[in-house]
Amino acid sequence: MDKSKKIIEDLEKKLSSFNAAGSQSNVGVVEKNNDGVIVASGLSKAMMGEIVEFENSSRGVILNLDEDSVSIILLDKAENLKEGDSVKTTGILLSIEASEDLLGRVINPLGVPLDAKSKPKKGKAMPLERIAAGVVEREPVNTPLKTGIKAIDSMIPIGRGQRELIIGDRGTGKTAIAIDTIINQKQAAKLRKEDPVICIYVAIGQKQSTVAQVVEKLREAESLDYTIVVVASASEPASLQYLAPYAGVAIAEYFMEKGKDVLVVYDDLTKHAWAYRQISLILKRPAGREAYPGDIFYLHSRLLERAVKMNKANGGGSITALPVIETQANDLSAYIPTNVISITDGQIFFSTDLFYSGNRPAIDAASSVSRVGGAAQTPAIKSIAGKMRLELAQYNNLAAFAQFGSELDEATSKQLERGKRTIEILKQLQYSPLSESLEYLSIWVATNGIIDDIAVEKVLQFEADFHNFMKRKYPKILEELATGQKPNEELLKKIEKGALEFKKMFN
Amino acid sequence: MNFKIIKKMANLSYTNNLLDGKKVDKIVKQLSQKDLKMYIKSLKNIENKNTVTIVVPNLLKNSTLLNEVKKLFANKKIILKEDRSLIAGLQLIDNDTIYDFNLKNNIKQMVNYINK
Numbered sequence: 001m002d003k004s005k006k007i008i009e010d011l012e013k014k015l016s017s018f019n020a021a022g023s024q025s026n027v028g029v030v031e032k033n034n035d036g037v038i039v040a041s042g043l044s045k046a047m048m049g050e051i052v053e054f055e056n057s058s059r060g061v062i063l064n065l066d067e068d069s070v071s072i073i074l075l076d077k078a079e080n081l082k083e084g085d086s087v088k089t090t091g092i093l094l095s096i097e098a099s100e101d102l103l104g105r106v107i108n109p110l111g112v113p114l115d116a117k118s119k120p121k122k123g124k125a126m127p128l129e130r131i132a133a134g135v136v137e138r139e140p141v142n143t144p145l146k147t148g149i150k151a152i153d154s155m156i157p158i159g160r161g162q163r164e165l166i167i168g169d170r171g172t173g174k175t176a177i178a179i180d181t182i183i184n185q186k187q188a189a190k191l192r193k194e195d196p197v198i199c200i201y202v203a204i205g206q207k208q209s210t211v212a213q214v215v216e217k218l219r220e221a222e223s224l225d226y227t228i229v230v231v232a233s234a235s236e237p238a239s240l241q242y243l244a245p246y247a248g249v250a251i252a253e254y255f256m257e258k259g260k261d262v263l264v265v266y267d268d269l270t271k272h273a274w275a276y277r278q279i280s281l282i283l284k285r286p287a288g289r290e291a292y293p294g295d296i297f298y299l300h301s302r303l304l305e306r307a308v309k310m311n312k313a314n315g316g317g318s319i320t321a322l323p324v325i326e327t328q329a330n331d332l333s334a335y336i337p338t339n340v341i342s343i344t345d346g347q348i349f350f351s352t353d354l355f356y357s358g359n360r361p362a363i364d365a366a367s368s369v370s371r372v373g374g375a376a377q378t379p380a381i382k383s384i385a386g387k388m389r390l391e392l393a394q395y396n397n398l399a400a401f402a403q404f405g406s407e408l409d410e411a412t413s414k415q416l417e418r419g420k421r422t423i424e425i426l427k428q429l430q431y432s433p434l435s436e437s438l439e440y441l442s443i444w445v446a447t448n449g450i451i452d453d454i455a456v457e458k459v460l461q462f463e464a465d466f467h468n469f470m471k472r473k474y475p476k477i478l479e480e481l482a483t484g485q486k487p488n489e490e491l492l493k494k495i496e497k498g499a500l501e502f503k504k505m506f507n
Numbered sequence: 508m509n510f511k512i513i514k515k516m517a518n519l520s521y522t523n524n525l526l527d528g529k530k531v532d533k534i535v536k537q538l539s540q541k542d543l544k545m546y547i548k549s550l551k552n553i554e555n556k557n558t559v560t561i562v563v564p565n566l567l568k569n570s571t572l573l574n575e576v577k578k579l580f581a582n583k584k585i586i587l588k589e590d591r592s593l594i595a596g597l598q599l600i601d602n603d604t605i606y607d608f609n610l611k612n613n614i615k616q617m618v619n620y621i622n623k
């Protein structure tokens with residue numbers, strides 16, 4: 001009895017704010033269904049990007065407004081939709097319900113859970129399409145986003161609010177870098193004594209098995225708690241694949257508005273461009289280069305422009321974007337790669353040759369660049385990274401000469417030997433991101449000649465043991481380095497002492 | 508033939524807001540089968556634009572209300588329909604816009620509101 005009373009009370013409470021007014025709806029009739037794109041007549045008051053509802057309650061989004069008809073892309077699998085069915089506008093622009101409840105979840109671009117867990121709680125409706133923050137609301141990139149990968153943090157640093165492209169052929173470790181970066185956020189946050197950067201991994205057009213592996217890996221690394229996975233797999237309609245990155249950034253904006261730092265990985269935008277090309281061709285939009293529509297540049301620029309570092313007056317949150325692009329035979333001059341390279345603030349280029357010669361991560365330092373990340377690099381890493389980059393560049397030049405086999409002077413052969421060891425020390429295992437202190441120590445021993453007389457094949461062993469030694473014997477040095485400040489003379493001496501002490505033991 | 512020309516022809520098929528049989532006969536003879544389809548579609552669109560359908564739950568009980576509504580759409584053809592499922596109130600269908608002022612719609616809105 002009490003239960004039924006409570007239900008009635010709840011209903012009355014809910015209905016107390018209900019306003020019964022007349023309603024107006026705009027209706028149309030389905031004329032054609034072309035591979036998931038519906039052409040409907042009527043709907044004269046429809047808006048671009050508005051959600052429409054069909055007779056069988058399936059939904060679609062308006063993508064084209066013509067004189068007598070509109071083109072709608074389907075959001076559900078609506079096989080039973082037929083000519084003559086009615087369709088009506090809803091007055092709602094496409095949006096996704098975002099809330100803290102999404103953390104740790106795997107969802108599709110419409111917010112529907114794919115992880116067999118309960119439906120996420122209703123949150124704030126965030127529009128998928130939105131104009132990016134203006135110049136007045138922003139501030140320059142000034143805080144580092146640590147990836148935990150020596151080569152990236154030292155040579156191609158990424159700052160919060162930056163757009164850094166990850167580009168390379170298939171199977172060269174692009175996704176691995178993105179996952180490592182997500183995993184590292186936990187460790188980096190612990191050291192900085194703050195909440196981890198919220199990560200959103202958007203999988204576009206990927207195999208379900210690949211996505212399942214990524215989710216599992218994140219779960220194993222206990223990184224799923226601060227991560228949201230948005231999936232539009234290869235089996236989903238092109239419309240969902242097209243919407244996936246926008247859903248990802250809409251969720252990111254929800255957290256960013258709360259002053260939080262967010263990292264969004266778009267894996268990958270090549271497949272996103274394919275999905276948009278498919279939709280555009282069905283919509284009969286004029287095809288341009290490689291059959292992509294004319295607005296393919298705007299498709300990605302308006303997405304990546306939403307990556308932002310807000311100023312303090314606007315909450316101080318940030319969205320860092322890591323878009324992934326897959327190249328064919330290392331061709332950086334193809335249409336989509338050149339577009340995205342020009343939109344982003346730098347690129348990390350993965351080389352197939354380096355990958356197969358055992359240099360992992362296979363980052364081609366010469367073709368990689370970070371245009372704004374330098375400003376966000378900590379003084380500690382900055383103090384040694386410049387020297388290492390220069391030495392590597394010199395090594396690459398000399399290595400080309402050395403191939404002629406002519407006799408080399410002592411200075412040149414010394415430089416070559418150091419270069420070999422520097423390259424070796426930049427190698428790093430997958431899913432093992434390093435803290436800033438350990439990154440510093442690795443680069444320091446390479447650039448200060450400590451490992452010049454260690455055999456190249458023993459360098460990685462030396463590095464691992466050295467890290468353990470320092471953690472055990474000199475934890476204070478690591479603590480001091482973790483502040484990110486440039487080490488003073490005293491600290492440098494301590495590091496040298498520790499390194500030499502360990503070297504004796506290692507030999 | 509161009510769709511715009513066919514649309515123009517459909518507009519010209521009317522004399523004093525009424526479809527002119529003679530004009531239609533003349534035009535139809537000039538059209539191919541494909542163009543004829545477009546012509547019929549255009550005529551239907553014009554008819555829809557010039558027609559307002561008023562749906563009420565009971566034709567007899569709502570005569571005063573209907574007269575009021577007819578005044579609002581003086582230039583349009585009015586069609587009256589009965590649909591008892593509306594329970595009370597009325598529904599106006601003006602081309603592709605539907606105005607619902609009836610109890611059936613109110614209940615539907617209420618259910619949606621509770622589900623939200």
